[in-house]
Amino acid sequence: MTGSQTNPPQEPDRDTQGKSWGKVSGSTTVYLGIIVLLGFAPPFLSLINEPFYLDLLSRMLILGIAALSLNLILGYGGMISMGHAAYLGIGAYCVGIPAYYEIYNGFVHLALAIVLSGIFAFLSGIISLRTKGVYFIMITLAFTQMLYFTFVSLEEYGGDDGLVIELRSEFPGLFDTENNTNLYYCIYLTLLGSLLLVHRLIQAPFGRVIIGSKHNEERMRSLGYNTYRYRLVCYVISGILCGIAGVFLGNFTSFISPEMMDWTHSGELIFMIVIGGVNSLFGPLIGSMLFIFFEEWLSGITVYWHFIFGLMLIALVLFGKGGINGLITALFGERR
Amino acid sequence: MTNKESILLSTNGLVKSFGGVKAVNDISLSVADNTIHAIIGPNGAGKTTLISLLSGDLTPDKGTISFAQKDITKESVEQRAKQGLARSFQITSIILPMTLLENVMLSARGRERHAYQFWKPASQNKDIEEQAITVLQQVGLWDQRYKPASDISHGEQRQLELAMALAMQPRLLLLDEPMAGMGHAESEKITGLLGTISQDKAILLIEHDMDAVFQLADTISVLVSGSVIASDEPANIRSDPQVQSAYLGGNSC
Numbered sequence: 001m002t003g004s005q006t007n008p009p010q011e012p013d014r015d016t017q018g019k020s021w022g023k024v025s026g027s028t029t030v031y032l033g034i035i036v037l038l039g040f041a042p043p044f045l046s047l048i049n050e051p052f053y054l055d056l057l058s059r060m061l062i063l064g065i066a067a068l069s070l071n072l073i074l075g076y077g078g079m080i081s082m083g084h085a086a087y088l089g090i091g092a093y094c095v096g097i098p099a100y101y102e103i104y105n106g107f108v109h110l111a112l113a114i115v116l117s118g119i120f121a122f123l124s125g126i127i128s129l130r131t132k133g134v135y136f137i138m139i140t141l142a143f144t145q146m147l148y149f150t151f152v153s154l155e156e157y158g159g160d161d162g163l164v165i166e167l168r169s170e171f172p173g174l175f176d177t178e179n180n181t182n183l184y185y186c187i188y189l190t191l192l193g194s195l196l197l198v199h200r201l202i203q204a205p206f207g208r209v210i211i212g213s214k215h216n217e218e219r220m221r222s223l224g225y226n227t228y229r230y231r232l233v234c235y236v237i238s239g240i241l242c243g244i245a246g247v248f249l250g251n252f253t254s255f256i257s258p259e260m261m262d263w264t265h266s267g268e269l270i271f272m273i274v275i276g277g278v279n280s281l282f283g284p285l286i287g288s289m290l291f292i293f294f295e296e297w298l299s300g301i302t303v304y305w306h307f308i309f310g311l312m313l314i315a316l317v318l319f320g321k322g323g324i325n326g327l328i329t330a331l332f333g334e335r336r
Numbered sequence: 337m338t339n340k341e342s343i344l345l346s347t348n349g350l351v352k353s354f355g356g357v358k359a360v361n362d363i364s365l366s367v368a369d370n371t372i373h374a375i376i377g378p379n380g381a382g383k384t385t386l387i388s389l390l391s392g393d394l395t396p397d398k399g400t401i402s403f404a405q406k407d408i409t410k411e412s413v414e415q416r417a418k419q420g421l422a423r424s425f426q427i428t429s430i431i432l433p434m435t436l437l438e439n440v441m442l443s444a445r446g447r448e449r450h451a452y453q454f455w456k457p458a459s460q461n462k463d464i465e466e467q468a469i470t471v472l473q474q475v476g477l478w479d480q481r482y483k484p485a486s487d488i489s490h491g492e493q494r495q496l497e498l499a500m501a502l503a504m505q506p507r508l509l510l511l512d513e514p515m516a517g518m519g520h521a522e523s524e525k526i527t528g529l530l531g532t533i534s535q536d537k538a539i540l541l542i543e544h545d546m547d548a549v550f551q552l553a554d555t556i557s558v559l560v561s562g563s564v565i566a567s568d569e570p571a572n573i574r575s576d577p578q579v580q581s582a583y584l585g586g587n588s589c
Contacts, residue, residue, distance in 0.1 A: 200454065200455050200457070201454055201455075203457040203458060203459070204453050204454050204455055204456055204457060204458055205445055205451040205453040205456075205458040205461070206451055206452055206453055206454050207458070208434075208438065208441075208442055208445075208451070208458045209442070209451050211431070211433075211434070212431045212434070212442055215431045215432060215433060215434075216429055216430070216431050216432075218393065218425075218429060219425070219429040219430065219431065219500070220442075220446075221412075221413040221414050221417070222391060222393070222413050222414075222417055222422070222423050222425075222429075223414075223417060223442065223443045223446035223500070223504060224414050224417035224418045224446035224447060224504065225414055225446055225451065226412075226414045227414075230451070230452075233452065
């Protein structure tokens, strides 16, 4: 080939290309600041003697991981799943059922959750990823409902009423999760790992294919990418990550029930992503924190808090394009 | 015209109907290595349907397609792409939020066995980046490579569309009106580029720009209502009375 060399291959500004690791933009600084503050939360809360807020933060971070995992397929991949609560349930039952048989080893719980979430995601993904749009939403919902009613029918494990977990997952020799601060740091570190994982995934060739398939599947296929398989792999990764969040949820609540997989919880995860900002790395975490904050605050004011919350959500969707991330980006600069 | 060995793509009796309409009716044609085979014909003649059948976006009702002496009629779009069949789209089909460089790198990587690479940033693959930059220089978009594809003009998006097909380094390019929507200067540039590319690649070209078609094509087939009414060298096509009445109609536009 004889390409006409019109331009000397100099390097212009690279900032616009998103590979500038050294330079961190304003909004990323804000997010990293929040992450660092979250790391100092336990000593601060014990100083002001408000242990209840640690519970609140733990829940925020657990659902933050879940929302992050959903955003991987929903935001970056364009796969709007209405059944992600299934993985929270699977993860929680992977703590609860072994605990019922007095198996308290946390590594066993985690391994079970990873394997079973992966299998459920793989099997449901094989079928649901053949559909698009509203059909995909309905079929993911249907799979989760199947799982929900399966657990309702399992009388041995409490059926509808669920099961109390006597002891939390044990990580012998590492740390004691019965201590709330330890559990919090365990969740916190998992969150950091998950954020790093998703960040790398979407920058890597794999993530580029996922994003490309969201915007133009026909073209991606004509470039030689089997988009269905890439999506399936992404779906499984997302399910496993959410399953891990479920392990923490089970430990945190020390109680499991099919209600954890209720479709409204799948919807709440979508709310969190919309609040925080679809397509942003930190958005789902911020969204889950705000969601739980408002849930806690508004439900203290009135039992009709869902109504107020709904109005806020409508306002956000109408006027705040890009969620909180859009706002922070506008205020503190572009994150690319 | 060309000997059997150098024939890269051939179709035999391709038929595709939509409802009762035969969009493509019994088309048999071939494209040889290092040549340009142009398909011309009025709107609605079935040109894009033909390209979609060859690329695998549509499956034929009847007939077979063989590529490099292998029957690919049943193979998927991505399988065909991996074997060296690249398509450009009549309606620009690019990934709008990504930069030009990312778009072209994505297509350069499509040729690789897989992209199940989960950790190292895509932008750090120097080899792929160099391939992409070479192609962007060829089509004249190099200096805009860090712009999102949504921010360039329509004509430039057409150039990017072509660049994405080129970056796959295919054996056969299926180009669906690559010059449509480009300015005169770009058209001439791309015509020159296609001429250069065809020295070591086969091209199946659909184009309304008759200057470009007659300048570039080694063979021209005229498609009317889903059937090939003539297929010959450019000089013979130009003088064919049947073609003139059906399509060229006196003026060459």
